[in-house]
Amino acid sequence: MTEHLKDELKSFKAGSGWLNMGRWFEDESFWEEFKQILFSEERIKKTPYQVDRFIELLDLKRGDKILDQCSGIGRHSLELARRGYEVTGVDITGKYLKEAREKAENEGLNIEFVQADIRDFKRDNFYDACINFYTSFGYSEDEDENIKAIENVHSSLKPKGKFLLDVMGKEVLDEIYTDEDLWRLDDGYFLEKRKIRDDLDMLESKWKFIKDNGEVKEHKFMYKLYTEEEIRKLLKEVGFEEINIYGDLDGSRYGKQASRLIAVAQKQI
Numbered sequence: 079m080t081e082h083l084k085d086e087l088k089s090f091k092a093g094s095g096w097l098n099m100g101r102w103f104e105d106e107s108f109w110e111e112f113k114q115i116l117f118s119e120e121r122i123k124k125t126p127y128q129v130d131r132f133i134e135l136l137d138l139k140r141g142d143k144i145l146d147q148c149s150g151i152g153r154h155s156l157e158l159a160r161r162g163y164e165v166t167g168v169d170i171t172g173k174y175l176k177e178a179r180e181k182a183e184n185e186g187l188n189i190e191f192v193q194a195d196i197r198d199f200k201r202d203n204f205y206d207a208c209i210n211f212y213t214s215f216g217y218s219e220d221e222d223e224n225i226k227a228i229e230n231v232h233s234s235l236k237p238k239g240k241f242l243l244d245v246m247g248k249e250v251l252d253e254i255y256t257d258e259d260l261w262r263l264d265d266g267y268f269l270e271k272r273k274i275r276d277d278l279d280m281l282e283s284k285w286k287f288i289k290d291n292g293e294v295k296e297h298k299f300m301y302k303l304y305t306e307e308e309i310r311k312l313l314k315e316v317g318f319e320e321i322n323i324y325g326d327l328d329g330s331r332y333g334k335q336a337s338r339l340i341a342v343a344q345k346q347i
């Protein structure tokens with residue numbers, strides 16, 4: 079380990095400043111600077127399998143209209159469109175949308191990508207299904223704002239429309255939680271420091287990417303943690319019924335040993 083890296087690690091571990099992160103998710107530089115971590119090749123490769131599972135769990139029919147809430151660089155929107163679904167991808171990050179639009183155009187896919195906040199975007203009784211995948215929910219300290227995003231899903235679904243929500247469950251995190259981690263990547267070191275904010279029921283995380291070329295990138299973010307019961311209650315209160323909770327996209331049971339907390343819920347009227 080070089081002296082430079084040792085210093086960076088030391089300052090990272092000693093660093094404070096956990097409070098007042100505000101609406102961190104509106105900061106485009108976070109999404110841009112950590113794109114390579116968030117959307118690694120390994121993660122992208124899982125997309126076709128994930129879409130297979132969406133089709134099964136949401137009982138999708140060819141031609142169904144699908145809302146991809148927080149569509150990111152469009153990996154699921156693109157794969158769904160390739161399979162004949164009519165997709166709207168909604169995301170707040172302009173650069174991600176640009177990349178998604180370019181990919182769609184190159185493949186001749188007709189996908190609507192909208193730059194909007196999921197707390198605002200809705201289209202009444204329009205979609206057959208909606209996905210919110212890969213911890214794209216619960217970013218706000220104000221729980222009413224988080225709930226607004228789910229209310230918008232409910233309004234946007236047709237009666238009997240289904241919603242798939244994928245988050246990190248509190249029960250699962252309890253089992254695997256560590257305060258910090260360090261990974262060696264192809265082009266540098268990646269550090270993560272975590273803190274549970276009991277006052278807000280949120281996980282705060284600090285990421286630092288120390289590239290071999292000397293570049294250093296650091297950001298903080300946080301998201302709400304939910305138990306199975308809390309997710310059920312939230313979805314019920316918004317108006318969803320027939321709520322099924324899984325521990326993985328394979329449909330396995332949720333529990334401490336699960337990998338994710340995946341809820342599939344249906345709108346009745």
Ligand SMILES: C[S@@+](CC[C@H](N)C(=O)[O-])C[C@H]1O[C@@H](n2cnc3c(N)ncnc32)[C@H](O)[C@@H]1O
Pocket residue numbers: 103104109116147148149150151152153154168169170171174194195196197210211212213214217
């Ligand atoms: C972890 S990424 C997941 C992307 C995508 N679902 C996937 O699995 O590839 C989270 C995404 O949420 C978007 N995002 C965060 N807050 C948002 C908001 N309030 N409204 C719309 N998009 C938001 C970010 O721009 C980012 O693309």
